[in-house]
Amino acid sequence: MKLDGLHHLTMITGDAQRNVDFYASLLGLRFVKKTVNFDAPEAYHLYFGDEQGSPGTILTWFEFAGARPGQAGAGMIHTIQLGVQSDRALDFWDGRLNSAGYSTERGGSSLWLADYDGLALELVIADQGNPPLRAVDPQIPAAFAIGGVEGTRAYHCGELAADRELLTDTLGFSELGAGEYLVDGPTRKFRYAYDAPIGAGVQGAGTVHHIAWHSADADHQGWRLRVAEAGQHVTPVIDRDYFHSIYFREPQGVLFEIATTSPGFAVDEDPEHLGEHLRLPAQHEHLRSRLEQTLRPVRNPRVD
Numbered sequence: 001m002k003l004d005g006l007h008h009l010t011m012i013t014g015d016a017q018r019n020v021d022f023y024a025s026l027l028g029l030r031f032v033k034k035t036v037n038f039d040a041p042e043a044y045h046l047y048f049g050d051e052q053g054s055p056g057t058i059l060t061w062f063e064f065a066g067a068r069p070g071q072a073g074a075g076m077i078h079t080i081q082l083g084v085q086s087d088r089a090l091d092f093w094d095g096r097l098n099s100a101g102y103s104t105e106r107g108g109s110s111l112w113l114a115d116y117d118g119l120a121l122e123l124v125i126a127d128q129g130n131p132p133l134r135a136v137d138p139q140i141p142a143a144f145a146i147g148g149v150e151g152t153r154a155y156h157c158g159e160l161a162a163d164r165e166l167l168t169d170t171l172g173f174s175e176l177g178a179g180e181y182l183v184d185g186p187t188r189k190f191r192y193a194y195d196a197p198i199g200a201g202v203q204g205a206g207t208v209h210h211i212a213w214h215s216a217d218a219d220h221q222g223w224r225l226r227v228a229e230a231g232q233h234v235t236p237v238i239d240r241d242y243f244h245s246i247y248f249r250e251p252q253g254v255l256f257e258i259a260t261t262s263p264g265f266a267v268d269e270d271p272e273h274l275g276e277h278l279r280l281p282a283q284h285e286h287l288r289s290r291l292e293q294t295l296r297p298v299r300n301p302r303v304d
């Protein structure tokens with residue numbers, strides 16, 4: 001039983017349309033799902049990824065309109081690493097981002113920037129052997145397209161011994177040293193690393209809410225049992241419409257989720273038309289008329 005790298009990352013934004021403009025229109029990811037937060041249906045939940053919304057490519061955001069900027073701190077993920085294929089791809093993104101008004105910093109095989117909310121991103125040359133999973137965008141040559149999420153970096157709170165036991169013994173990560181770990185899955189790899197704490201964080205726009213690891217459907221209950229036996233407080237399995245999830249908070253404070261492959265994002269939309277219409281969880285379908293009036297319209301660049 002092995003985790004297959006990353007499933008998705010979920011962040012917070014204060015502006016849904018700027019979110020779509022940056023990640024779909026500028027970065028060229030596919031806007032794969034427009035839905036709402038299960039626990040706060042007045043808030044959008046937006047998903048981006050490759051053409052199919054494959055695990056390992058998915059970035060999602062809760063929109064709390066007008067949310068104040070947050071600040072990553074101890075016990076929070078602070079940087080997301082997106083994979084590209086070459087130095088030429090980094091050159092392409094350096095020019096494209098600068099032309100759009102975003103400052104970048106180039107160093108070795110990386111390009112650093114912050115999105116419109118201040119979320120730290122690092123474009124890295126993918127070197128883990130992950131098959132590139134790309135979205136199709138006429139403005140972005142396939143050779144330069146983002147091919148998935150390669151890693152994340154978090155601030156730890158102090159002693160890492162408890163995390164080491166959970167990550168290696170329970171979840172099967174490989175320890176690389178200096179606070180770095182590798183999830184070496186059957187099809188994809190993912191780097192997860194800790195950096196020295198810089199103080200307390202503040203959850204808000206531009207911060208990471210949680211990270212979700214990818215489990216085979218048949219292994220999901222086994223992961224729940226293993227995490228519980230390790231002494232972690234873990235939720236029951238929760239149906240998230242597009243996958244099933246369990247949640248627990250690791251000792252440093254980062255919220256972990258383990259999510260299944262199935263049923264995927266085409267369960268309620270034609271694969272050719274993902275993200276084009278508002279999809280609601282069954283429990284909130286009775287709110288559709290109100291939500292369609294109160295949620296601010298969000299333009300999908302593939303449609304509008």
